[in-house]
Amino acid sequence: MCLLFFFLGTSDPYVKFKIAGKEVFRSKTIHKNLNPVWDERVSLLVETLRDPLYVKVFDYDFGLQDDFMGSAYLYLESLEHQRALDVALDLKDPQYPEHNLGSLELSVTLTPKEGDVRDAVRNLEIYNNSDYSFISVLSCIHHKSSFLGGITLLF
Template sequence: MFLMEICQILQKINTSGTSNADVPLADPGMYQLDITLRRGQSLAARDRGGTSDPYVKFKIGGKEVFRSKIIYKNLNPVWEEKASILVDHLREPLYVKVFDYDFGLQDDFMGSAFLDLTQLELNRPIDVTLTLKDPHYPDHDLGILFLSVILTPKEGEHRDVHLQILI
């Protein structure tokens, strides 16, 4: 009876899959999200000259985890910037906000979007298109962001359990 219970426990511990549905969502510090911020398309003009100086902020759980460089006077910016972010909880979406940089003034909001991390398949690179919106004006088209992402289990955090049975 005791041996059967141990086998059942080991079976639960050793189950592995490629979908996040197989991974406990509450396990902290288990994932790395690699993001490539590729480009923006048809972003909103926020400066007098009909352009913007866009940059992108990535947030998880209200905490800023990455900020891109500023691309000056461009509504179709190309960043090709990479970021690696440690993710504690997949239930927290990746919040993406785009701003127009204004020297000495408050930066102008240009749109935002969410990426639901629970929908990503582990170890599978995927290209993502995010449509930027303003929560106060949901009908306004504020442009598109193109990203590539891959979600992987964090190295060194595999929870293999070895039991030695003495008979």
């Protein structure tokens, strides 16, 4: 993840993931780092592919409101089933869309709930009333973070 907006000093970045306005995961905070590597995994199930995954990056500030560092959407309908897809999401500020705030590089795999999904993510919590599993991994290489998965988020 390249954090261009905060080129002076350091940041304590973390990422929030939302689907249909509901926060579905928050990464751990990586302290004093503009090149974060999260190395986390999470599994999410979604009921529909119509709702995009909304990704928001923040800089943690102890005792103060956290600073917004950028956001992007991942449109799940554009994903192919059972196929890893590398995606680069440009981080933007909706109030200043012309500003480049960096990017997130994601590798995403969409997996139908049926079949061996439970075996693939056996250590992760799975909910029973969803039709798709989305797996993603978030890490950072050379100022960019990676997201690998399907609608189970692996960080």
